[in-house]
Amino acid sequence: MTDDAGNLSIDFLAGFTIFMVALIYVATLIPGLFIGLQSRTIDYDAVAYRTGVILAEDPGQPSNPSWEAPYTDPSTILRFGLALSKDTPNILSTAKINSFFCSTEFVYPNDYQSRAVFGDYPYQFNISLQIAGDNYTRSVGDILPEGYGYSRRVVKIKETSNATIGLAQIQQYYWSNETNLTYAPETHIFSIYLNCTNLAENGPDYNNPAYQINPIDPLGEGVVINLTDLDQTTCESTASQKFHPPSGCNGGSQPTINLSSISIYQSRPLPEGTGRAWSQIIPSTNHATYEVYIDGGTTPYNSTESTEFPVNVTNNVSLFIFPASLNSWSFGDPNSDLNITMQFELSHGDWFLNSTKNQPDGAFEYNYDPANVSQPYLRDGVMEVAVW
Numbered sequence: 001m002t003d004d005a006g007n008l009s010i011d012f013l014a015g016f017t018i019f020m021v022a023l024i025y026v027a028t029l030i031p032g033l034f035i036g037l038q039s040r041t042i043d044y045d046a047v048a049y050r051t052g053v054i055l056a057e058d059p060g061q062p063s064n065p066s067w068e069a070p071y072t073d074p075s076t077i078l079r080f081g082l083a084l085s086k087d088t089p090n091i092l093s094t095a096k097i098n099s100f101f102c103s104t105e106f107v108y109p110n111d112y113q114s115r116a117v118f119g120d121y122p123y124q125f126n127i128s129l130q131i132a133g134d135n136y137t138r139s140v141g142d143i144l145p146e147g148y149g150y151s152r153r154v155v156k157i158k159e160t161s162n163a164t165i166g167l168a169q170i171q172q173y174y175w176s177n178e179t180n181l182t183y184a185p186e187t188h189i190f191s192i193y194l195n196c197t198n199l200a201e202n203g204p205d206y207n208n209p210a211y212q213i214n215p216i217d218p219l220g221e222g223v224v225i226n227l228t229d230l231d232q233t234t235c236e237s238t239a240s241q242k243f244h245p246p247s248g249c250n251g252g253s254q255p256t257i258n259l260s261s262i263s264i265y266q267s268r269p270l271p272e273g274t275g276r277a278w279s280q281i282i283p284s285t286n287h288a289t290y291e292v293y294i295d296g297g298t299t300p301y302n303s304t305e306s307t308e309f310p311v312n313v314t315n316n317v318s319l320f321i322f323p324a325s326l327n328s329w330s331f332g333d334p335n336s337d338l339n340i341t342m343q344f345e346l347s348h349g350d351w352f353l354n355s356t357k358n359q360p361d362g363a364f365e366y367n368y369d370p371a372n373v374s375q376p377y378l379r380d381g382v383m384e385v386a387v388w
Contacts, residue, residue, distance in 0.1 A: 023050055032112045042121070044149025048387040051117050051125070051162070052151040055082050056267045057089035060096065066220050067098035071139075071326035080116045084158060084209050084219060085252040091210050093377065095222060095323035097129065101138040108140050118385065120342040125387045131157055132380040148283075148388035159252060160323075161213050162224035163192070172363070174355050186346045187207045190353040193363035204375075206369065211376050213368065214335060220324035223366065225340065228316040231255060233353070256347035258310035259317060262292060266337040291327045293318040310345060317342065339363060355373055 060067045060081030067077045080100055082092040099105055106112065109124070117123050126141030165174070174190065196216055203212040215223050291300035295314050301307060320341070326338065344353060355363050366373055 004138070041133055044387045045151070046120075046149070047117065047123060048125075048149040048151035048385045051127070052153050052383060052385045055080065055100075055116060055127070055385070056092065056155055057081075057083055057086075057154050058192050059083045059085050059093075066096075066324040068093070068096045068323070069220070074111070076158060077115060080112070084150065088209050089343050090153065091158055092220075092381065093323070093382075094160060097138065097157065097341070101129070101140055106140075108142075112140065113129060123383065123387050127383070129155075129158075129381055129383045138362075144386055145211070148386045149388075151385045152384045155381045155383050156210070157209055157381045158223070159364075159377050159379060160221045161373050161376050162226065163364070164226040164228060165190075167229035167232050169372075170286060170353060174353050188219065188353045189345065189346045189364035190227065190342050190344070190355050192223075192340040192342075193365050194223070194366045196338065198367065202368065213366070213373070213376065215321070215326050215338065220326070221323040222323040222325075223340070225319045225366075226316065227318075227342070227353070230313060230317070230353075231315045256315045259292075259294070259313050259342060260310040260317065260344045260345045261341075261343045262309070263341050263343075264289070265341065267337045267339070286316075288322075290319060290321045293320070 023299075058079065058081035060077070061079040062072075062076060065072065067080070082096045082100060083089055084091050084093050109122075111129075112125075113123070117125055124142050126139060126144055128137050128139035130137045194213075194215060199215075201207065203214075205211050209219055212219065212262075214221055258301045269320070292302055293299075294301050294311055295316055301311055319340070321340070364372070370376065
């Protein structure tokens with residue numbers, strides 16, 4: 001007798017259910033079967049290109065203060081970038097370059113994997129930079145294998161400004177002239193003045209950051225000051241020489257010169273245009289803001305926390321204020337003015353440095369006058385990124 005009731009048997013339902021469960025389970029396992037084969041499909045050229053774009057066109061993160069600042073905690077760096085700013089792609093910062101390629105600051109590959117190449121895949125890579133005029137190539141990474149992805153970019157590197165004050169400038173502008181004293185004073189002050197408003201608003205080429213002098217945000221570049229020929233601008237003065245500074249010692253004895261302090265002051269406008277208020281923001285004991293080199297030495301005098309002034313000087317003093325180190329003090333305020341003061345003590349009265357009689361604010365002005373300050377300029381470079 002034919003059964004036409006349309007009911008499914010229990011055996012069929014059980015078998016179909018087991019089949020569907022097995023099918024779903026196998027489907028979830030299939031992607032894992034191809035994990036070992038994924039490397040065959042990676043476009044290494046694309047990864048190398050992406051890495052080159054990030055390094056050459058982005059300033060990195062954080063940007064205020066900038067990631068290359070000497071006091072930045074490495075754990076807070078999210079992304080490496082070598083560009084001066086987002087407005088200057090392919091124009092690289094010297095400070096960022098030096099920090100990026102410094103093997104004592106960052107370790108390959110871990111520090112670079114997450115901040116330059118990105119991704120979960122454990123890429124190997126080599127990043128290099130050749131700058132015109134240098135006889136060496138900066139690089140980080142492994143030795144190149146037979147095959148790899150590759151990206152090459154032509155870039156510009158900004159060389160920052162610096163000021164060198166030597167014999168001619170000292171004699172013309174900054175020689176002590178204390179007419180009310182029998183002898184020139186034994187304490188001498190030399191100050192460098194940076195009007196950050198003028199530097200930010202009156203830069204060359206329509207304030208292009210590539211040619212600006214800017215010690216605070218957004219560039220936060222360093223400041224370099226060289227005092228030279230100090231042994232030629234000192235000798236014991238007599239009352240008869242008071243109004244006629246000697247050229248050379250003329251038989252007089254050479255005084256002992258001691259650099260007794262370096263201090264940095266900041267000013268901001270007072271309310272309703274009533275003037276400016278100066279305050280000391282960085283004392284001589286600070287070791288994370290600047291380096292000072294004495295008489296051509298290659299090791300900073302203040303390289304250790306135990307360093308104390310005074311320090312004896314024979315011929316020259318070079319002061320290098322780190323890039324981005326002034327940002328945390330000025331908070332990026334474009335109206336901040338800065339005064340960097342070096343105080344010297346001599347063993348006896350002498351004609352010597354004294355900028356307190358000069359304007360503005362009794363200081364040498366660090367500005368866009370090429371007669372006083374060597375201006376920023378660009379150098380050619382080639383950056384290459386290899387990934388495998």
